[in-house]
Amino acid sequence: MSSEISLDLGEVILRGTATGAGPTVLLLHAGGERRAVWVPVAAALAGHGFRSVAFDLRGHGDSSGRATTLRELADDVAGMVASQPVPVVLVGASVGGLAAIAALADPAVAAGASGLVLVDVVPDLEPGRVRSWLDFHGLAGRYTRLVDDVLGSGPALLATAGALDLPVLVVHGGQGSPLRDADVGRLRAANRRVAVVRVPAAGHLVARDAPEQLADLVSGWLCGIGHGAVSTSGAGGQDLR
Numbered sequence: 155m156s157s158e159i160s161l162d163l164g165e166v167i168l169r170g171t172a173t174g175a176g177p178t179v180l181l182l183h184a185g186g187e188r189r190a191v192w193v194p195v196a197a198a199l200a201g202h203g204f205r206s207v208a209f210d211l212r213g214h215g216d217s218s219g220r221a222t223t224l225r226e227l228a229d230d231v232a233g234m235v236a237s238q239p240v241p242v243v244l245v246g247a248s249v250g251g252l253a254a255i256a257a258l259a260d261p262a263v264a265a266g267a268s269g270l271v272l273v274d275v276v277p278d279l280e281p282g283r284v285r286s287w288l289d290f291h292g293l294a295g296r297y298t299r300l301v302d303d304v305l306g307s308g309p310a311l312l313a314t315a316g317a318l319d320l321p322v323l324v325v326h327g328g329q330g331s332p333l334r335d336a337d338v339g340r341l342r343a344a345n346r347r348v349a350v351v352r353v354p355a356a357g358h359l360v361a362r363d364a365p366e367q368l369a370d371l372v373s374g375w376l377c378g379i380g381h382g383a384v385s386t387s388g389a390g391g392q393d394l395r
Contacts, residue, residue, distance in 0.1 A: 156196070161209065163233045166219035170209035170234075174200025177381055179243045179372070180234055181208040182250030184273075184359060185297055188215030191247075191361050198369030204376070209234055211250065213297075222299040224249075224307050228256035232263045241268035243381060245372060247361055251275040252304055252311055259314045268381055269320055271372055274327040274358050276341045277311035287332040287358075316344030321379045324350045325371060330357035349375070 156173040171189055173196035181192040189208040196206040212219035212230055221227060231253050235242050244267055246254040251272040257263045258270065284305060288294045315322070322345060324338055342348045351371050356363035 159207070161233060161237050163230060166212045166217060166230065168209045168212065168218075168230060168234070169216035170207055171196070172205065172207045173197065174203075174205045176200075176203045176205045177241070177243070177376070178238050179204050179206045179245055179376075180231075180238065181206050182231065182244065182246035182254055183208070183211060183214070183361070184248035184250055185211075185221070185300065186214070186293060187247070187359070190215070191359070194365035195361050195369045195372075198366050199373055202369065202373035202377075204373060207234070207238060211253075221297060223303045224253060224256050224300070225303075227253035227300075228259075231257035232260055235263050235266050238266075240266040241381070242266055243269040243271065243376060245271040245273065246275070247273035248275050248358065249300070249304060252277065252307075255311050255315050255318075256307070258318060258320075264318070264320070267320060269322070269376065269379060270318065271323045271325060271375070273325045273360050273368070274331050274333050274356075276324060276333065276337050277315050278308035278340065279305075279332065279337055281305040281308075284332055312340065312344060315341060318345060318347070320347070321375075322348045323372070323375050324348060325360055325368060326350055326352045327356045327358050327360050327363070328352065328354035332358060351375070 156171050159170045159172050161168040189210045192208040199206045210217035213221035244254040353364050360368050
């Protein structure tokens with residue numbers, strides 16, 4: 155069962171959807187997306203005994219404001235976490251994942267989090283490769299200021315992610331993903347609590363391409379780290395390491 159929610163942060167009002175019951179998972183979509191992309195993921199997570207909350211990021215979907223800096227998005231994520239019962243697991247796709255990392259630099263946010271899932275993104279990607287990927291997909295002219303700010307924040311984000319004292323899962327998409335093994339390797343070298351799982355059938359937007367598999371992998375990982383006691387199927391044989 156789902157319900158519509160809103161979060162007034164003063165500067166912006168964020169619109170969201172809460173689904174299911176149980177430990178809370180905060181779902182943060184990619185740039186140019188909206189919370190509806192998480193609907194099948196949220197339904198599957200509910201079946202595994204988890205409650206999910208998905209907001210439209212500022213400047214996206216039904217939320218107000220403009221997304222021009224990563225700091226703005228990170229502050230919004232901090233507000234989302236503060237509005238929910240703790241602990242919260244943060245699941246962020248693309249820029250949603252980077253906003254989650256930036257938010258977790260705040261000790262108050264980190265204290266309310268029990269895990270982080272990065273969906274086909276890690277800090278400090280090579281800017282030229284990212285710009286080429288955006289251009290190939292016709293996205294180069296969207297959110298220009300935000301893209302510039304994010305790409306200039308790579309080293310700081312990697313330092314923050316390396317210092318996180320919580321379990322981290324990277325869900326690595328397959329064909330069409332701008333993410334490379336070397337990128338993931340840098341994060342794993344910086345933080346020994348990082349695990350990696352592959353979804354070869356999905357591209358960069360894993361929530362769109364393989365929503366049920368993504369939910370199975372996330373819920374299985376959460377149960378494995380002790381966040382919830384519901385058993386899951388479908389996570390086996392996915393190169394979780």
